Amino acid sequence: MADPVLELADELYALPPGDFTAARDARARAHKGTDLAAALKALRKPSTAAWVVNLLVRREAAQVDQVLSVGSALREAQAGMSADQLRALTRQRRQLTAAVTQQARSLAAEAGVRVTQAVADQVEATLTAAVLDERCGAAVRSGLLVGPLASTGVDEVDVAAALALPAALGHAAAPRKAAPTPRPELRVVPDPEADAKALASAQESLEAAEEALAAATGEHEQAQAHVQELEARSMQLQADLDELRRRVAETEARAEQVDDELDDAEDARGEAAGALEAARAERDAAAAARDRLRPARAR
Numbered sequence: 001m002a003d004p005v006l007e008l009a010d011e012l013y014a015l016p017p018g019d020f021t022a023a024r025d026a027r028a029r030a031h032k033g034t035d036l037a038a039a040l041k042a043l044r045k046p047s048t049a050a051w052v053v054n055l056l057v058r059r060e061a062a063q064v065d066q067v068l069s070v071g072s073a074l075r076e077a078q079a080g081m082s083a084d085q086l087r088a089l090t091r092q093r094r095q096l097t098a099a100v101t102q103q104a105r106s107l108a109a110e111a112g113v114r115v116t117q118a119v120a121d122q123v124e125a126t127l128t129a130a131v132l133d134e135r136c137g138a139a140v141r142s143g144l145l146v147g148p149l150a151s152t153g154v155d156e157v158d159v160a161a162a163l164a165l166p167a168a169l170g171h172a173a174a175p176r177k178a179a180p181t182p183r184p185e186l187r188v189v190p191d192p193e194a195d196a197k198a199l200a201s202a203q204e205s206l207e208a209a210e211e212a213l214a215a216a217t218g219e220h221e222q223a224q225a226h227v228q229e230l231e232a233r234s235m236q237l238q239a240d241l242d243e244l245r246r247r248v249a250e251t252e253a254r255a256e257q258v259d260d261e262l263d264d265a266e267d268a269r270g271e272a273a274g275a276l277e278a279a280r281a282e283r284d285a286a287a288a289a290r291d292r293l294r295p296a297r298a299r
Helices: 004-012 017-030 035-041 048-059 061-080 083-110 117-132 134-142 194-293
Strands: none
Touching (some): 004 035, 048 083, 061 083, 061 134, 083 117
């Protein structure tokens, strides 16, 4: 890195937001009386959204490079696409930038910086601009943003306003790993009341177990009583079913008997009807014979 301002700026913009101003001023004092001091003093503190993007670039450089490569490919491909293909492409681009934004929020949280939804929206807008606009992509890759970016992919973006210094365009931030979290030193201090506390804890556990046992016993007794009640009801219902079956059998037997009697009665009715018809015929014949034998006078 030939430019000393870029070298120092790369270090400064890798710091947590709260450390930036003090570190910048300290480096400016260290170079007091030189042009470098004035250049360092002029470096602006990044906004939270810009810092989050700078952090992402340094921690996940390969991921950012992949996003920028996808952006380049999408810009070349969309020229000959239909409206439906462009809409599908836009959905895919939004999914990509949303996922990377969530990753950036996680990195910021690990660094102790809370990212609000408003800041996250600026981060996503900056990543979207990097996908849509080649110059915005170069600005993001520099890791020297001081403000967020926004682009429609059509109008030209004032990239210089969002960069720490003009020479940042074309610079690639150096990858940096997260600082290891110090582990607290643990020492075992004997507790003088350990035995008493253990006894009290055991007593509490016993009382809790006894309460649980009493509750379980009560529930078991209730369940047993309910089972006995249902068994009695089942026996009664079974007896009722047996009585109903007996009555149904008797009724069926009586119905068969009545059917037999009905058949006999129908037969008797048929015979009676035949006899009635014969009697009527005989009567009609007798009446006709009588009428023939009557004197003409009587007629």
